[in-house]
Amino acid sequence: MAKPATIEDVASLAGVSIATVSRALNEPGKVADTTRRKVIAAVAQTGYTTNAMARNLRTRKSNMILILAPDVGDPNFSNILVGLETAASKRGYGILIGNTQNDPSRETDYLRFISSNQADGLILLTGHLPFGLAAQKPAVRLPPIVAVNEPLPDADIPFVGVDNVEGVRTAAEHLISQGHTRIAFLGRGASAIARMREAGYRKAMEGAGLRIDPSFVLECEGTTEGGRGAVERMFVRDRLPSAFLCVNDAAALGVIISLSARGYQLPRDFSVMGFDDISYASFVTPPLTTMKQPRHDIGAASMDLLLTMLEGIEPRSRQVLLRADLILRNSVAMHRR
Amino acid sequence: MAKPATIEDVASLAGVSIATVSRALNEPGKVADTTRRKVIAAVAQTGYTTNAMARNLRTRKSNMILILAPDVGDPNFSNILVGLETAASKRGYGILIGNTQNDPSRETDYLRFISSNQADGLILLTGHLPFGLAAQKPAVRLPPIVAVNEPLPDADIPFVGVDNVEGVRTAAEHLISQGHTRIAFLGRGASAIARMREAGYRKAMEGAGLRIDPSFVLECEGTTEGGRGAVERMFVRDRLPSAFLCVNDAAALGVIISLSARGYQLPRDFSVMGFDDISYASFVTPPLTTMKQPRHDIGAASMDLLLTMLEGIEPRSRQVLLRADLILRNSVAMHRR
DNA sequence: GATGCTGGTGTAAACCTTTTCATAAATCAT
DNA sequence: ATGATTTATGAAAAGGTTTACACCAGCATC
Structure with a gap:
């Protein structure tokens, strides 16, 4: 033995x-x-x-998928991860994870898995092609790839994610339906996601015939600190919004903390909305009204897409957009005129 | 080409x-x-x-580590995961993750990776040997294994994790130092972790010469719901504690929510402590005083241990216990007599 | 001048499968 | 009964490495 x-x-x-x-x-x-x-x-x-190694050598397939993410610890990613894992495992694939921390050298390093045949396909949660795969012609031959969560800017790579513009539009329309007209958007930024979410906001405002006060659209990183800072900057102004629509829940959390610290009562004095429905959105005071990303489904859908591509089938569409759902909690109230 | x-x-x-x-x-x-x-x-x-497949076939090594966790989406696990990943990648290993959801059939299924030589070692976050690896004699030969977070009950497997009894003892001593004597422990349970944490609580109480009111030690799952339920059960009693020491932050959160809903002011009326320092511990109102688990270090240490075992070196000690740090926030106050 | 090392290289075996191609047997049609 | 087709199997190649072993030249040793 x-x-x-x-x-x-x-x-x-x-x-x-x-x-x-x-x-x-x-x-x-x-x-x-x-x-x-x-x-x-x-x-x-x-x-x-x-012996899988022998089989893989012979068949030139590894039945492994490489997943590159900037931070697997991020709750948003980690939940997508379980969707990815579930779908992969259901079809007999294993997943290999690479935590890049947005470090180009780590991204390059992970390509060894695909160039050495240890992974058949690639899932990108990073928002860009791995450094080293980008411009070159033949250096590493591109395996089947799908981008998740954040679309890839230049390359023509299939994408699966939430419909950000529709999602934020729904959020903004909810605020409008509660009588708000002076709605701030916190989260202007350079990333594709920030741009799409801002677009959804503008679309809703336009659709309702509401003018957007340019000073109500603030740059703001999608972090708790970012949300805090944005509120502080906003309060040096004379005109204030009645509602804050935030690029994501983390920022919304910062907004709530900052407004509470200033002694305001929420949602009586201001309404706040987020986006993502991260786990502690329901534990803040007041519980955050937000848009829920179907993270598990996003993961599963992207893995399914990648695996069908691996079977040689061209995907019917190069983009899968899932709907975000409105989650009503208690951070939004009717506007008191 | x-x-x-x-x-x-x-x-x-x-x-x-x-x-x-x-x-x-x-x-x-x-x-x-x-x-x-x-x-x-x-x-x-x-x-x-x-070609890694050919090399692996020849050398009978895959340079891969299989990680089995009940739920990779759990923030506690996902942060350990990044520590694991970092340490593995630093030494040229890749990690393969398996999300078992505590489903025995999935656990068994993942063993194919080790029985087929696709993984050289195994990291267990599950708290038990995978179903199918347990009792049998030769069925699957045991690869090097290290248990993380939760020790394995029967088997003699190296373990890396936080020092739960010392940690909770420190927590309890902090409450005692604030003048509390009637301290409840919410979280009695069958799991190894629950038992160790309860032991830490008892040790501190005993050390301070405090009598433990048996009705102050409650069964309670380590979830927000569990914490809520425990408070409700406690409030049918006539004697109440002045402080709640919870088996983890999730339960502590439930306690805070439940106490707030009953109209109490925290920390004026009751003190609450948790354990873990999960990300939103700082966002609750009041921000939760707790013990911080060095999750990244735990992950890194366990991977290092496993990799040295793979190199044929017997670990100096079969157990690595890391210290949890007291994080002072605002859910604990001096006891008002 | 034979002997023994040493350092550098090549030959070929081994790792364990999957799969092509050939072969033999069995079935079918006529 | 003959030839054509199908079905079931085996022999051997191929997949791309690493490594044990053999070899050879150069050099030191006695």
Whole structure:
């Protein structure tokens, strides 16, 4: 029992050739009933399990997917991850994860997995092609790729994610439906996501015939600190909004903290909305009204897309947009005129 | 450029044998300077990159570590994950993750990675040996394993995690130092972690010569719901504690929500402590005083331990306990007598 | 001048599969 | 009964490395 059993052990025990063993296991239809039974008996007896390395070498497939994410610890990513994992595992694939921390050298480093055939496909949560895969012509041949969460700017890569502009538009329309007209958008930024979310905001305002006060659109990183800072900058002004629509929940959280610290009562004095529905959105005081990203579904859908691409099927559409759902909690109130 | 270059292409271009190429790449010392230069030039020209499958087949090593966790989306796990990933990647290993959801069949399924040589070692965040690895004698040969976060009950497997009893003891001592004597422990449970944390609580109480009111030790799942429920059960009693020490932050959160809903002012009326320092501990009102788990370090330490075991070195100690740090926020106040 | 090392290289085996191609047996049509 | 087709199997190649072993030249040792 020192060495694990090989296909030859099974073959000789079953009294057949190794080719037959292989077929009995992989294409049971192509083998006679009686021999198949002999083979599986021999497999059971030897405890044989096929050596994946040898198989992968021969078939030039690894049944592994490499996932590159800037920070796997980020709750937003980690939940997408479980969707990815579930879908992959359901189809017999394993996932290999790379935490890049947006470090170009780490991104490059991870490409070894694909250039050395250890991964058949690539899922990008980073918002850009890995450094080193970008401009070059043949250096590393592109495997099938799908971008998740954040679309890739230049490259023409299939994308799966939430419909950011529709989502934020829905959010803004909810605020408008509550009588708000002076709605600030906190989160203007350079990233694709920030731009799309701002676009959704503008679309809703325009659709309702509301003028956007330019001073109500603030640059703001999508972090708690960012939201805090934006509020501080806003309060040096004379005109104030009645509602804050934030680029994401983290920023909204900062806004709530900052407004509470200034002694305001929420949602009586101001309404606040976020986007994402991160786990603690429901634990803040007041509980945050927000748009829920279907993170698990996003993960599953992107993995499914990638795996069908791997099967050689061109995806019907190069973009899958999932709807964000409005989650009503208690950070938004009717506007008191 | 259709096929990727193989070692033979490099060899013939450099005018040497494939053995020399292999040596030039893997044991540069064993090859003459001039030939080594020829080889690396040829590598550069062909864009050669060694086929990992072939190498793994030959060397019987995959340079992969399988990580089994019940829920990768759990913020506690996902942060350990980045520590694991960082340490692995630093030493040239890749990580393969399996989300088991505590489903025995999924646990068994993931063993294929180790039985098929696709992973050299195993990290368990599950608190138990994977189903199917447990009782059997030879079925799957045990790879090097380290348990993280939660020790394995029966098996003698190296463990890395936070020192739960010392940690909770520190927490309890903090409450005692604030003048509290009637301290409830919410979180009695069957899991190893729950037991250790309860032990820390008892140790501190005993050390301070305080009697533990048995009705102050409550069963309670480590979830927000669990914490809520425990408070409700407690409030049918006539005697109430002045401080709640919770098995983890999630439960503490439930306690805070429940107490606030009953109209109490925190920390004036009751003090509350948690354990873990999950990300939103600082965002609750009042911000939660708790013990911080060094999650990143835990991940890194366990991966380091596993990798040294893989190198054939027996670990100096089969248990690494990291200290939890007291994080002072605002959910604990001096006891008003 | 024979002997023994040493450092550098090449040959070929081994790792374990999958799969092509050939062969033999069995089935079918005529 | 003959030839054509199908079905089931085996022999062997291919996949791309690493590495044990053999070899050879150069050099030091006695």
